[in-house]
Amino acid sequence: MKKGMFTLLIIVLMIAFVGCNSAQGTEGQGEESQQSQGKDTLVVGTSADFPPFESHEVVEGKDMIVGFDIDLLNEIAKELDVDIKIEDIDFNGLVAAVQTGKIDMAISGMTPKPDRLEKVDFSDSYFKASQALLVKKGIAKDIDSMDRLKGKIVASQLGTTSDDVISSFEGIEVKKYNRTNDAVLDLNNGRVEAVIIEDTIAKAYVDKNPGIEAVIPEDLNEEEEPFAIALPKGEKELLDKINGALKNIKDSGKYDELVEKWFE
Ligand code: ARG
Numbered sequence: 001m002k003k004g005m006f007t008l009l010i011i012v013l014m015i016a017f018v019g020c021n022s023a024q025g026t027e028g029q030g031e032e033s034q035q036s037q038g039k040d041t042l043v044v045g046t047s048a049d050f051p052p053f054e055s056h057e058v059v060e061g062k063d064m065i066v067g068f069d070i071d072l073l074n075e076i077a078k079e080l081d082v083d084i085k086i087e088d089i090d091f092n093g094l095v096a097a098v099q100t101g102k103i104d105m106a107i108s109g110m111t112p113k114p115d116r117l118e119k120v121d122f123s124d125s126y127f128k129a130s131q132a133l134l135v136k137k138g139i140a141k142d143i144d145s146m147d148r149l150k151g152k153i154v155a156s157q158l159g160t161t162s163d164d165v166i167s168s169f170e171g172i173e174v175k176k177y178n179r180t181n182d183a184v185l186d187l188n189n190g191r192v193e194a195v196i197i198e199d200t201i202a203k204a205y206v207d208k209n210p211g212i213e214a215v216i217p218e219d220l221n222e223e224e225e226p227f228a229i230a231l232p233k234g235e236k237e238l239l240d241k242i243n244g245a246l247k248n249i250k251d252s253g254k255y256d257e258l259v260e261k262w263f264e
Helices: 002-027 068-080 091-099 161-167 180-188 199-208 236-251 254-263
Strands: 041-046 054-059 062-066 083-088 105-110 120-122 127-129 131-136 153-157 173-177 194-198 212-215 225-232
Touching: 041 068, 041 091, 054 068, 054 105, 062 068, 068 083, 068 105, 068 236, 068 254, 091 105, 091 120, 091 225, 127 199, 131 161, 131 180, 131 199, 153 161, 153 180, 161 173, 161 194, 173 180, 180 194, 180 199, 180 212, 194 199, 199 212, 225 236, 236 254
Parallel strands: 041 083, 041 105, 153 173, 153 194
Antiparallel strands: 054 062, 105 225, 120 225, 127 225, 131 194, 131 212
């Protein structure tokens, strides 16, 4: 009797253990993380509101975060032989999350800039973009200069370079959003005149929202902005590995494949 109970207990424990493991697996992105055994896991933060770099999409009935950054990240993970766990964090909280060690790194179309460089290190750049505006369909032709937006409300994502850029124009009221999706929603609802966001992302939003279009006034951009991965300060070994992986991904042609998949 006693022995029987003991065996039963072991079986129950084993089932509970297996159950736990598979529950963890479904939280991770993609199959690799579910099949792996004993690999190190990098926890990576992203603000999944930035298509085609990172956004939520239902894939085979499951909510997934997909995009160029995510595919690039998975390629890096292959190179480094590690697993990835993705955390969706408001863009404005990503640098602090890296700095405090809540996440191991952030990939989120992030531009290295002086105030961020004081807090985190950046990988080599893997993309370049410039600022654009989203407006209601039909008005792009009228926005030939930023002056046209004086006295109007323009939406930006809190803590982004778009936010810096729009705030540098006098006379424009800036409304800041934690998530770009909400900014685009308010554009569709007529609560803001325009949304400032990088060109590649503007294009993705236009493709999904028939009522809006993109415009780039001549005086909007001073220069292109690089995108890079943010890492904790001083982690030279990880930084070198990531830069090595980025180089291999470019040299092997994989990078071009991803560009074609997501941008063409
Ligand atoms: N490149 C801009 C920046 O670094 C915007 C990035 C926003 N990324 C995002 N996933 N929402 O500030």
